[in-house]
Each structure stands twice: as structure tokens, then as C-alpha cells.
Amino acid sequence: MSTLRAAWHIAVKDIAIEWRTKTAFASGLVFAVLVLAVLFFSRDPTEVSSLAIAPGALWVTFTFAAMLGLNRAFLLEREMRAMDGILLTPAPRAAIFWGKFGANLAFVGAIEAISLPLFVLFYNVPIWPRLTELLLVIAMATVAFVAVGTLLSAMVVRTRYAELMLPLLLLPFLVPPLVGGVQLTASLLDGRHLSDISGWLKLIGAFDVASVTLAAVLFQVVLDE
Amino acid sequence: MTLRDRATRIARAGTVVTAVALLGVAGVYVRALAFTPVEVAQGEAQKIFYIHVPAAWAGLMAFFITGLLSILYLWLKDQRIDIAAAASAEVGVAFSVVILTTGPIWGKPIWGAWWTWDARLTFTLFTFLLFVGYLVLRGVLTDPGIRGRFSAVIGIMALVLVPFVHLTVYLFRTQHPAPIVLKPSRPSLPSEMLITLLTSVGVFTVLYVGFLMLRYALGLLREAREQELANDS
Amino acid sequence: MTPENGGFMVAAYVVAAVILTGYTVSLVIRIRRERRR
Numbered sequence: 001m002s003t004l005r006a007a008w009h010i011a012v013k014d015i016a017i018e019w020r021t022k023t024a025f026a027s028g029l030v031f032a033v034l035v036l037a038v039l040f041f042s043r044d045p046t047e048v049s050s051l052a053i054a055p056g057a058l059w060v061t062f063t064f065a066a067m068l069g070l071n072r073a074f075l076l077e078r079e080m081r082a083m084d085g086i087l088l089t090p091a092p093r094a095a096i097f098w099g100k101f102g103a104n105l106a107f108v109g110a111i112e113a114i115s116l117p118l119f120v121l122f123y124n125v126p127i128w129p130r131l132t133e134l135l136l137v138i139a140m141a142t143v144a145f146v147a148v149g150t151l152l153s154a155m156v157v158r159t160r161y162a163e164l165m166l167p168l169l170l171l172p173f174l175v176p177p178l179v180g181g182v183q184l185t186a187s188l189l190d191g192r193h194l195s196d197i198s199g200w201l202k203l204i205g206a207f208d209v210a211s212v213t214l215a216a217v218l219f220q221v222v223l224d225e
Numbered sequence: 226m227t228l229r230d231r232a233t234r235i236a237r238a239g240t241v242v243t244a245v246a247l248l249g250v251a252g253v254y255v256r257a258l259a260f261t262p263v264e265v266a267q268g269e270a271q272k273i274f275y276i277h278v279p280a281a282w283a284g285l286m287a288f289f290i291t292g293l294l295s296i297l298y299l300w301l302k303d304q305r306i307d308i309a310a311a312a313s314a315e316v317g318v319a320f321s322v323v324i325l326t327t328g329p330i331w332g333k334p335i336w337g338a339w340w341t342w343d344a345r346l347t348f349t350l351f352t353f354l355l356f357v358g359y360l361v362l363r364g365v366l367t368d369p370g371i372r373g374r375f376s377a378v379i380g381i382m383a384l385v386l387v388p389f390v391h392l393t394v395y396l397f398r399t400q401h402p403a404p405i406v407l408k409p410s411r412p413s414l415p416s417e418m419l420i421t422l423l424t425s426v427g428v429f430t431v432l433y434v435g436f437l438m439l440r441y442a443l444g445l446l447r448e449a450r451e452q453e454l455a456n457d458s
Numbered sequence: 459m460t461p462e463n464g465g466f467m468v469a470a471y472v473v474a475a476v477i478l479t480g481y482t483v484s485l486v487i488r489i490r491r492e493r494r495r
Binding site: 236243247250258266267269272277280322327330333439440442443446447450 | 462492
Binding site for chain 1: 352
């Protein structure tokens, strides 16, 4: 079986399992609304405009969403016995990473897709002139989040303290795409074009390449029995 | 020679190296405090530099070595390499505590605030957090094979991705420079200051090696006990 | 005018000394404990 097809099957299976219960998805959404609301209210509106805190609020929301999505890895735990089954099939090992990566991307992307309109609604920000560029930035940063997160959640799921270990290990690695995402969002909402602020974009791009490659390669090490 | 014997030998040697290095640190203290001129614009607080910078050098070296040993471990699968990598990480954390405490104490009189998110200190903060996470992960993994592999994964990720963290902070700082109260210029150091600095860097390097040997010996002793317990049962 | 900030220097040097000797002691104690087993 080709890697791509095996990966597809694994991704679809993961998404289907999540879709049945929708717990993590629902929690992710509730979190998004709460974080956006709390950050909106945690300022003096006469001193700090909603536009000023908007980029930070958006990306904190996305980070929480990503971590909730990755905590789906708990499903992996029940599956870990099932993982032996997957490992017995002719599916190539690399496919397991790409399948998990794809499923996590879909999941985190779904939460982001719903958080973004809420964000625009609550913060009243002018995203329309820069929408495509903003979507590109979000996509690039999310790839990094999910690549590193997929690898780490695979490791952390074996420990008793998975929910604590994942943020502890993940967040330091997320600093480049997170800070880059916030800076780029702030510039875009200010009306600038991506071509003017290419420094951050190149940083996130390079980080994407490095993190996805590294995650794909090191995932094999994690799976090794 | 049994593992325990080898470990004991390394512990003894490490104790000597560390003792010599600590004497060296004492010597640096004397030289820096009593025999190195005071920088006119910044005052005596500038002398913190002679401890802070060498500690930063040692910390960086420690993490770099952990990263390299991680790659080596995945390639050679020798348990002792994993023990050495973990030893270097712990020593790195110790030096990081020195950096993160002396940094703000230096920053307050020079930059006006205890913490200014400057590139080097922020970078140290994140590597510190990463390696604390590394050590915590090791703490919760009981199987030595899994512990070794997973630690190596974190070590390699840190080696490759942490430079990006540095770039991030640097890029942020170039866009949003930190306020400066006193303006520490960066001309070449007068020779007395340079000698003090370089001596201190040398001494801290030896101290790193001494700590590494001791921590490695400790790891080997623990491994020896694990093996003895396994053989008995 | 050279500022009067010697206090900071002393504090930093003391803190660094405490941390480094503290870590040394921790290593030595842990090794001793391990060797006694």
C-alpha cells in the first residue's frame, strides 16, 4: 500500500473517531469563545483599543485550540493497543505520521475556521482587505504547531501526566511561529502588505520546513519498538 | 572493570576537576573584583559581566553537547551516551539558573528594568524551560530504552529549532528596541578586562567539564544499581 | 559620573557563588548516597 493512501486512511479514521464524540471539538470552540471574551474584557477600553490586543488574542486562542486538538492524542492511548494492529499492516511507518499530521491539521483547522469569524465579530477588526494574506499566515503557523505537536503528543501519551507534559514541552518550540503569527497579524491589520514584512514570513516558512521534516523523521524513532 | 568501578573512577576524577575549577572561579572573583578596572560609564555593576557571560557560554555549550549526544545516541544506541546527554542537560540547567539570576541583577542598574526581553536572556529562558521539560520527561519515563529515545528526540528538536527561537527574539528586538538607561557601548575591551573575561570563560569551561563528569558518574552508578537489581531478580 | 551600583555587583557575585557551590554539593551528596547502596 502506498504511503499516501495509507496516510489518507489513517487520517480519515482519526477524523471519524473524533467526529463521533466531538468532545474535543466542542471544548475547543468553547475555549475559543471564552479566551476571546476574557481578553476583550481584560483591558481599559479607553486606553487599549480592541485592535491593539486583537493579534495577541487571536493567537492565544489558536494556541489553546491547537493544544486541545493535539490532546486528542488520548484517543491514541486507547488506540495504542490498536497501534500494534496498524504496525502489523503493510502500511509504511511514515504513513502513520502523515496520517496523524493530516488529521490533526484538519481538526485544528476546523477550530480555527470557526474562531476566526468569531474573532472578527467580537473585535471588529478590518480583515477583509488582507484576508488571503492573513489566511496564509494562519496556515503556515498552524503547520508548525501541528507538526511539532503531533510528534510530542505521540511521546507524551505514554506518560501519566500527558496533559501537563504536552504544553510544557510544546510551548517553547511554538515561540517562533506564535510570535511571527502575532507580528504578521498586527502588521496586516494595520494595513501593511506581506511583502513589506517578509522577515517574519521567511522565519515561519523556514521553521515549517525544519519542523515538518524533523517531526516526520523523528516520529519513526518514537514508534520503534 | 565493572560499571560501578568505572563510575567511581570518573566520580573521583570529576571531583578533582570540579575542585580545581571552583578554585579557579574564586581566583576569577578576586581578579574581577579587586584587580580589574571599573568601567566608568556603567559603574561596578558592569563587573557582573565577568560571571554572566562565561556562564552563558557554559550553558550554551552544555545544551549543544546534549543535542550532539542525542544524535549520537540514536545512531549508536549506547546507553552511556544517553546518560551523558542527560548529565549535560542537567548541568546546563544549573548554569542557566546562574544566567537567569545574574542577568536581571545586571539589567536593573544598566537597562533600568529587571527584565527587558533582550535577545540573549530570553533565549536562555526558553532553552532553560525546554531542558527542564527534558528532565521532567525523563523523570516520568521508566523504561530506559524509551527514555533514551524520547530524550534524544527532544534533544535533537532543541538543537535544530532553538536557533529559530533566537532569531525570533532578535527580529522582535530589531523592530522594537529595548529602552536603555545607561548606554553600554561595545568598543573593544581594554586588555585587563579582556584577560579577566577570557580567564573566566576558561575557568567556567573547566567547571562545566567537572560537573559533567560528576553528573555522568552519578548516572552510571544509578545504571549499575539497575543492572544489579535486574541480575538479582 | 560613575554610578553607585556596587550593591548589584555584590548581589550577583554572591548569588552565582551560592548556585555553583550548591550544585556541587548536590552532586557530591547524590553520588555518596548512590555509592552507599
